Amino acid sequence: MSALLHGSGQPKRAGVDRAVGVGATNQNLNLFADFINELCAEQGRTDTIAAGQGYALRLKTRIFRRTLAWFIARHPGGVIAGALQYRHQSIQMFEGYAGTSDSGFRAEVESEQAIARGEVYMEMIDSHQHAGLTGPSAEEAARRLTDFGEHAQFQGQVALDRHRLRRIMKRHDPAIYPGEYITCVNDPAKALCEKARRGNSEGLPSHGGCLPLACRNVALTAENGAAWQREIVRIDKRLASRPTLAPRLRQRLQHRRAEVVEFLTVNGQEVVPA
Template sequence: MFEGYAGTSDSGFRDEVEAEDALARGQYLADMSTDGDRPALSGPAGAEAEARLAEFARQAVFDGQVVTDEVRLRRIVARHDPHLYPGTFLTCVYNPDRALCRTPSGPAQTPLMADCQPLACRNAALTTDNRQALERHLASLDTALAGGEGLAPYVRHRLQEQRHETASFLTRHTPEPTP
C-alpha cells in the first residue's frame, strides 16, 4: 500500500508510520531490557537476544533512571540498535547473514517480516507471548484437523505438516523449568 497511492504523496505519511513503528519498537526494547522479572528468551537465537538486550539496557540507563523521553529513546535506538524486531510468532534477532527472509539482492538493514520463516530461521527467539501465540496456532490447527472430514487431501496433508513442524519447534525450544 505504501508503494501505491500513500507512498507517492508529499504528505510524508510513510515517514510518519515508519517513525511511529520505530518509536514503538524502541519502547518495547526499553521495556524488555529493563524488566528484571521477564523470563529468558528461548529459541535458536534466544541467548544472542539476551546478550543484545543486556547491552541495550546498559546504553538505555542513565544515572539510575530509565529513558522515558521519546527523543532520547529514538537517539539511543538509532545509536545502539540491538536489531531485535518483535512479532506475533517470534522475536527476530536480525543477523542478515543467516536471515531466511532476506533475498541476496534485497536490503540488509532490516528483516522482511512478511517473508519470515519462523520455524526454520536461526534468527528466531521466543518470548512468552510468542510461545503462547504459537500454542494458540497449534490449537487452531488441531481444531481444523479434527473437524476437517470435508478437507481436500492436499489441504489436510499441509495442515498436518504445519501442525507437526509447529509442535516440533515448540518442543525443541521449550525452556527448562527453573527449580
C-alpha cells in the same frame, strides 16, 4: 460493478447502482464539515474542523492521501504494503504520494516506529523478559537488550523521555522486532527474508518471505509460544471438522502441525497435548 463518476456535482440520474462522483464527494465533505462546525458553535465547543489561519476550509478527497498513507505506513511492513496498494513501482513513489520524499515522510514513520520499539525494549528489560527468551537467537537477543539497557541508564536511572529514547535508538538500536509469533533478532547474514529479497529484481521482499520455522534469527517469548499453541489448536479444530477434509488438505495440515510442534519442542517451549 458500480460506475464511478469523475465529473463535478451529483449525477443527473442517480440510482442505486451509481457511485457518488468525486465532485459530489467533495461537496458532501464540506457540507459535513459545515454541519460539525455549526454544531460546535451551538454547543460552545472550540474543536471545530478548521483550515490553517488565513485559509478558507475546502476539503477535497485528494488531501486525505497523506492520512491514508500514514495509516498504511505505520503498520508492520506498511511502507512496502503502501507501494503495492498505491500500485507504484517503488517506495519513493509511495512516499511522494503521501507528501514528498523531501518532506521526510519515511524518516518520520521510521522514527515513530523506532520509538515504539524502544518502549517495548524497556518493558522487556524491566520485566526481565530478555532472560527468558528461547530459540536460536535467544542469547544474541539477551546480549543486545542488556547492552541497550545499559545505554538507556542515566545516573543510575532508566530514561523514558521520548527525545532521549529517540537519540538512544538512533545510536544503539538493537534491531530486535517483536511480533506475534516470533521475535526477530535481525542479522542480515542469516536472514532468510534477506535472501528472498536479493532474489527479487526490484529489491522488495517476496510474499511470505519470512520463514520463522527455519530462520536462525528467531527468538521466542512466552507470548510467542502461546501464539504458536493457539495455531496448533486451530489446526486441530480443522482436522476434527466435519465433513472430513480432502486428503491433500488434511495431509498439509498434519505436516504443518508436526512442524510447529517440533519447532516449539526444539526451542524449549511447552507444547500442550491435544
